[in-house]
Amino acid sequence: MPGRPISLQLGSCASSSPEGMNNTLNSSSLAPDLTISPTVTWVYFSVTFLAMVTCILGMAGNSMVIWLLSFRVQRSPFCVYVLNLAVADLLFLLCMASMIGLETRPLLTANTSIRVYEGMRRIKYFAYTASLSLLTAISTQRCLSVLFPIWYKCHRPQRLSSVVCGALWALALLMNFLASFFCVRFWHPSENQCFQVDMVLSSLILGIFMPVMILSSTILLIQVRKSTLLWRRRPRRLFVVILASVLVFLTCSLPLGIYWFLLYWVGGLPKVVSLLYICLSRFSSCLSSSANPVIYFLVGSQKSHRLQESLGAVLRRALRDEPELEGREIPSVCTNDEI
Template structure:
């Protein structure tokens, strides 16, 4: 995670002295695709933020999805900015700006992971213990949890930056210890909890489908799809930051991995708006409905009437 603190070279600067033309082509192709995906994903997440802010009636899970869209939007904007700063014309003169943008991208990544973990855990509780969840859940639980997770992500990344940049700048061993603690929290706590919650939801959905022959609620499909996309697309970038960077691997292997993981993480952070559209739209009217109606249907928490589509009036407040 602290590669920008321990080295002033970014990938483009490193490649400028490399004789491996094929690797340079891979870097340019992956960076171009990541830039294009980031711009498109930022537009999609901006639309989700706008609709969830002013257009769709809010429920507890809409609050979570709003915060997740903000985190993904921030991550994609930082990704696009970082790739722009790595172009040959800017790489030498904006190293400090590149460092700051990378720090903010770490913050957005941590916030996105923790928010998705909270979403999966709360939905798992609502499915396993529906009566307790409906009657005993604190009214403003979603808002409080989101605020705490944003604060935790900011605190962790700020402390990591200060420790490595100001106090232990020339001691990579100490920075490794800080990264190990950060990586343990992310890879050893958030990711396993999110995975277990997702598997539990999937098993419960499959059991309900087999026993009662009901279609799963759209919100469950959205959450499961978001978890799967994150684990496949965004987790490799976290593995590089917290694990692979410190391993004595060949430079070419590290560069190839970081290029591909950037692209996959950009795709992952851009995927949620697409998931909302695919899950919330009706096949017969996919292009005729407004985005507000589609998003409201995708995030609704009421069960769908069997054998017909749910009315597209947006989610209800109650749980």
């Protein structure tokens, strides 16, 4: 009957807040019962379906990028970053798809499903942190290459990209380990400790990496615009890839991080508002992690040969670092100065 509220089992849409997390861990299902209208129910299932489809397509695209960069494309310093970013995005999408599957149709017993769900949520947080830090490193290194071109070409350490990627993975793992450790340690005395620890670590991550990413991307955009107007050259495809990836991340994936602050500082939000926001932010974060392979294809492909080139050739062209003169094409090169 229209207008009659119904009861619906929801997943992480409620469990991200302290109260929702407590109810989730103390109940026999993955989430508490929320009484919402049929319209909100329809929106929830529609957005959840779109998020699952986006996860599947994104996993396929990132898997293709990983395979091409591992076996088909010679690795440049930037290719190393892209490879690690694709791995982080693939891991994030895999965890998100698993969480959605457990929310809609748990395949395990209640206690086991809750443990698996919490494990997927922790790994998703780890992948999100790694993706954010890697994207920040990409934009920062490109900014340095524009501001200090002589140093970048002559004095940059040869293994800088691999070392930075390893350090960022280790940092993301350490942050996630500390969050999990304190959450388990303070589980029984105060279940709100889990959320408070996550808030502290999220504040550090967003407070450090986000301003650096925005500043370096802004400088890069200004420099690219100036060189384009001065030398009448097309912007390097590599710079277009970086700026597009950062823009998509800030537009789509950042709301997921803001959601934690919104729940922590703004109390008493209506359940419907909180539900719709977390579902939409979850879909947008899936879209962000799935967008990079599409960006590589659109930037690297030529209009006249868009459907005739191999994916390896398109990816090589998208990741090359040579400038292009107006109306000319330079052969695709991805230098092998770092393996």
